Amino acid sequence: MNNDLPISDRAARESAETTFDRNVVVVAGAGTGKTTLLVNRLVYLLMKEPAPVPITQVVALTFTNKAATEMKVRLRERLAVLTHPQADPTRSSDGGAVSCSDLQARYRLSAGEIAARARAALNDIEKAQIGTLHSFAAHVLRLHPLESGVDPDFKEDDGLRFEEQFTAAWDCWLDQELSRAGQRHHLWRSVLSSATLEAVKALARSLCNELVDLGTLQQQLARPAVTPAISSWIRLMEDRTNQLMNAYDRPKRRKVEHMLAATGSVMRLVAEKGLPGRQDLTSSEREWLDKDLGNAVSEWEKSDFKEAAALIRTAQQLLSVDHAFLNELLTLLLPLVRSIRETFSRQGWLSFDGLLARARTLLFEHPSVRERIKRDYRAVLVDEFQDTDPVQYEIILAVSERQGSRADVWHDMLLEPGKLFIVGDPKQS
Template sequence: MGTIHSFAQRLLAAYPIQAGMPPLVEVLDEVASSVAFDERWSVAQRRLLDEESLAAPLGLLLGAGRKLDDLRSLARAFGSDWDLIAERVLGETAPSAMPALDVAPIVRQTQLLIDRRADCQDSADKLVAKLGEVEGTLTLLRRATSDVERFRLLGVLGGLKAGNVGRAPNWPDIAGVRGACADLASEASALVSRVVDAAVRPVARWIAAWVLESAEGRIASGRLEFHDLLVGARELLRRDPDVREELQGQYQRLLIDEFQDTDPIQLELAVRIAGGREAIAEDWRDIEVPPGSLFLVGDPKQSIYRFRRASIETYLEAQQHLGTTVSLSRSFRTTPPVLDWINGVFGNVIVEEERKQPRFAALAPDRPDVATGPAVTLLGANEHADARSVPRRCGGPRPTTSPA
């Protein structure tokens, strides 16, 4: 009995050579893993900044206000799911070269907005002054000699806010001018977003490749982090039928508890061990599991979705593919009046949705009905007539409802 990570470590320690690792495997704790990541990222960051092919997209990202710490966070995120990188990031078509930053449409739209100053009857109007600021930005945009500089100025236009600036009597159509300001800001922001999206793709692809390279290096050296344990154990079971057969004989009954929060890798490990030598299918759903060899215990209503890649879809698929479902519906904890309230309320609140929400299962009581009084009482529902009569707690503001 143990956690999935300790079980995966046990497998790798028993079959290190088959897993492509040295005989002695070291598992880094969270602190050591964090230190090791920082050391690797320090080297990778210098390589990234020296990469000539990424000079343009990196310059645009930094010009858009992104920071190197943002790229570090991206590397961290990739590292948490590095086994998906080859398929979901590097498996996609490589992004094409950065497109030229065409600001001509924005320049024309900005000039048309500035020309509307002539409609104002008062040169001291604050909206006229606002359009003067826009004209200064447009002048700089026309003089800009690099995409990075143009990109920064687009960001300025994207932040344009006219709001209620200006006096309506001074303009024949002040709403139209303010609307034109909003349209310009929207178009400039949209262009910034498109450019950022195009710029981040080659940078993200480079970082993803580096993360995958680092992970494969850890596997080869035997200095593993927690996620490496799961991926290493899964790859071991995917490629070695002798190991699967031996483990099937050793672990004839497998039980996964708290299955609603199970990483899909954990499920695949169990299915391949239960399936033994014949568990060769690429997809775990196509593996035949001998009856009585695998038990899953969980409650989807308690799921912390996205916790370690857990998903309701994985839960429901396992329920569909792996044998019979047995419901544990008798409650030993509480009394019939409380259960009647729970069944009545949550029977209406929890509505079954395909691939999203399982149906509600009513709970049956085991304890006798010996309770008195209401099953459920809401405290603090009514406001006090005199809030000053309620004492303060910890120096905070006076509450207006019951302290309970």
């Protein structure tokens, strides 16, 4: 390998590109060559000894079509160069890209073997899953249309088609609901006394997103008790509230201390009794939490005041939760929302969020499919990992799970050693 490249972290980069016995996380900022590093790792996967990985058994993902196209173009260019080893430049003249001499030095391959593997990869590159997570989700769904419940010829909607359908369905439904023949005028009177029609419409649109689990939402609203996990979280906030009060409270309280004391009461009551515990809050405490906190006070550290403000906002939000009102809204909207979802799918359309929601469901509810997909893909590489949301995260981990193991929740998963490689920049998150 050429050693004249003036990069201080050369050894770390090389390790990230060529370590295959464990999973690798690369944290790096913008402009540091993350994509080059990822493409280099792809090349090493295709060439490594022993057990090179065919390009059709690699998943390489990023989060925009532009970034995915750049990744594929750069890999194609690198493979094209490697098919002609005699013309292959070194890293120093090619921005750090892996060269034929690098591969020969590491794996003792001949120039002919490298060229043959590069040509094979080039021939199959369009079959490889190098693209966006949404495109990979679409591929998985089309492979398993029966299990995922989709038309294998479904079309991916960028939002325009859904907007047309939602608007038409909403207008027709609203005319029926508010007409003289409507059967739920009493519900509408109650809902519209607290919310505008535009707000109700916005909620209906949001509920049409397939990432929203309507069944779980109904269950959560049906029981006002908070889950153990949320109760523990509220207890932690209560503890922090008490710590701040101990540090800043004084006999003649200012607004922030009054509001923080009321916040502590809300946290304690909800943690102990669930949402019904809010009824035990005193009228004075409610009045303090109805106020606006205002600007920081001089005796408080800025960071502590900022944290106190966040705790107070959380308490105010807990007080604003109205289960009865939300249940009335859902009673009104769920038939419409389910109808729109079913019609959209029946017409052969899937939204981008629908792709992810159905792929996640497929992987977690069909163990045989998940095992097959885990077996089919031996390497998973993800660029811009800071952009993942929880559903995307679960899909990536499910595909990277160890063969033969199966967990129903992502944090119990055992990952295949060396299968997952992720690159990200937390500062861009």
